[in-house]
Amino acid sequence: MRVVVPFAAETPKTRLESVLTPAERSAVARAMLADVLRAIVDAGHEPTIVSTAPLALEDLELSSEVAASTSITVDDRSLTDAVNARLPGTDGNEDGESESDDAATAPDREPVAVVMADLALATPDALERLLTTAADIAIAPGRGGGTNALVVGHPEFRVDYHGTSYLDHCEIARESGATLETIDSFRLATDIDEPADLVEVLVHGREGDRAPARLRELGFELDDRAGRVDIARSEDRARK
Amino acid sequence: MRVVVPFAAETPKTRLESVLTPAERSAVARAMLADVLRAIVDAGHEPTIVSTAPLALEDLELSSEVAASTSITVDDRSLTDAVNARLPGTDGNEDGESESDDAATAPDREPVAVVMADLALATPDALERLLTTAADIAIAPGRGGGTNALVVGHPEFRVDYHGTSYLDHCEIARESGATLETIDSFRLATDIDEPADLVEVLVHGREGDRAPARLRELGFELDDRAGRVDIARSEDRARK
Numbered sequence: 314m315r316v317v318v319p320f321a322a323e324t325p326k327t328r329l330e331s332v333l334t335p336a337e338r339s340a341v342a343r344a345m346l347a348d349v350l351r352a353i354v355d356a357g358h359e360p361t362i363v364s365t366a367p368l369a370l371e372d373l374e375l376s377s378e379v380a381a382s383t384s385i386t387v388d389d390r391s392l393t394d395a396v397n398a399r400l401p402g403t404d405g406n407e408d409g410e411s412e413s414d415d416a417a418t419a420p421d422r423e424p425v426a427v428v429m430a431d432l433a434l435a436t437p438d439a440l441e442r443l444l445t446t447a448a449d450i451a452i453a454p455g456r457g458g459g460t461n462a463l464v465v466g467h468p469e470f471r472v473d474y475h476g477t478s479y480l481d482h483c484e485i486a487r488e489s490g491a492t493l494e495t496i497d498s499f500r501l502a503t504d505i506d507e508p509a510d511l512v513e514v515l516v517h518g519r520e521g522d523r524a525p526a527r528l529r530e531l532g533f534e535l536d537d538r539a540g541r542v543d544i545a546r547s548e549d550r551a552r553k
Numbered sequence: 554m555r556v557v558v559p560f561a562a563e564t565p566k567t568r569l570e571s572v573l574t575p576a577e578r579s580a581v582a583r584a585m586l587a588d589v590l591r592a593i594v595d596a597g598h599e600p601t602i603v604s605t606a607p608l609a610l611e612d613l614e615l616s617s618e619v620a621a622s623t624s625i626t627v628d629d630r631s632l633t634d635a636v637n638a639r640l641p642g643t644d645g646n647e648d649g650e651s652e653s654d655d656a657a658t659a660p661d662r663e664p665v666a667v668v669m670a671d672l673a674l675a676t677p678d679a680l681e682r683l684l685t686t687a688a689d690i691a692i693a694p695g696r697g698g699g700t701n702a703l704v705v706g707h708p709e710f711r712v713d714y715h716g717t718s719y720l721d722h723c724e725i726a727r728e729s730g731a732t733l734e735t736i737d738s739f740r741l742a743t744d745i746d747e748p749a750d751l752v753e754v755l756v757h758g759r760e761g762d763r764a765p766a767r768l769r770e771l772g773f774e775l776d777d778r779a780g781r782v783d784i785a786r787s788e789d790r791a792r793k
Contacts, residue, residue, distance in 0.1 A: 436737075438737070439737055453739075454739065454756070454757070456743075456752075456753065457749070457752055457753075458752060458756045458775070458777070475777075476777035477756065477775055477777045479756065480756060480775075497676075497678070497679055497738050497739050497740050498737050498738070498739055499693075499694065499737050499738055499739045499741075499742035500737050501739075502739035502742070503696075509697070512696075512697055512698060513696065513697075516694070516698045516717065516719065516720060517694070535698070535717055535720075537698070537715075537716035537717045
């Protein structure tokens with residue numbers, strides 16, 4: 314299945330600004346993207362990064378296997394527009410422009426999956442539950458009513474990421490006459506947006522994942538001295 | 554399978570105090586408990602509420618079917634001690650006391666499930682994935698490294714809910730020589746602790762659930778005017 318991974322290359326993870334510098338946020342965002350790509354490739358699929366700005370694959374430090382299966386394209390439109398241009402039943406450029414030349418915009422009716430780049434906990438098993446859906450539309454909701462990952466196999470379905478997108482997408486599926494499945498996955502529900510989310514990366518990161526390794530390099534560790542779990546950052550490595 | 558549902562009857566949901574009065578918190582906590590009990594019964598199991606204080610089943614307004622399948626017992630010990638007394642391989646009172654008389658403390662080696670009372674999003678499907686585990690120990694982690702639900706089928710395993718209990722429980726399982734499965738469920742990972750969690754109840758509540766109905770009665774509704782989803786409470790119903 315074609316798997317699109319939208320990536321905001323220019324201003325990644327602004328809601329982590331209280332604990333990470335811009336350069337650190339960029340490094341953590343790229344590490345999470347690398348982990349997501351690895352999970353997709355390990356699940357047997359070939360991801361296409363749709364980046365808002367030019368991005369060098371080499372900077373992601375992917376394994377040769379993952380790099381060989383990954384393509385990249387730049388699309389500076391909004392998330393909603395960039396995704397819709399790549400769904401089945403479109404010609405890739407609904408607005409009439411034609412600057413796009415990536416294979417992911419193929420105007421066919423094969424299902425397309427869209428997986429967010431900050432799903433640092435994604436595993437091949439969790440992705441397989443999504444990608445093997447028998448429904449026309451499958452959605453893995455995120456916390457707060459978001460849509461973290463979905464499969465679109467119906468030519469009339471379009472995304473709208475604004476607001477309570479999970480409920481909106483369920484409604485759009487119904488209006489399209491499409492069958493719908495909701496994927497009940499903690500790993501796919503956990504997008505890493507806020508400092509508290511970093512706990513999840515440290516708790517549930519897999520062997521070989523880059524994001525937990527990067528966070529530990531930056532001095533983060535689990536801290537449950539207060540009885541509740543939080544993150545702590547060692548003083549000598551905290552941002553200046 | 555025996556399913557234990559610990560319930561803090563006296564000071565429920567203190568982290569919701571910024572948006573709910575004590576009486577409202579109590580009502581919402583009981584509504585969530587009722588929803589959890591219904592999901593367990595719908596999954597074909599018989600729950601036992603282990604309450605920190607006397608609790609009248611009638612107050613939970615359960616359907617007759619759910620009420621008939623639910624038992625209740627009082628145990629004012631800590632969560633960890635009250636659960637451990639009910640795991641397989643114990644005599645129900647490790648501290649030598651014998652005030653307990655509920656069936657859930659049976660000193661046999663049948664597996665026991667423990668499901669938290671604030672898993673308002675629990676469904677029969679999600680619970681079945683947990684309760685049909687083939688492993689000695691199955692854990693549904695909560696956010697922040699917690700343990701929201703688990704199945705214990707190994708006589709040496711004991712819980713410890715303090716701190717990063719998910720990681721601790723994985724370690725205890727390994728030390729016990731038990732096989733371990735982690736259940737990847739957003740619904741079971743979502744315990745309702747903080748105001749932001751109420752969004753999940755409103756988004757994902759099932760037809761007939763009491764907690765979303767109760768929240769709506771209290772004036773809560775989804776609010777995505779700011780682009781992000783939050784809860785809003787209508788002014789005329791907000792607490793005085």
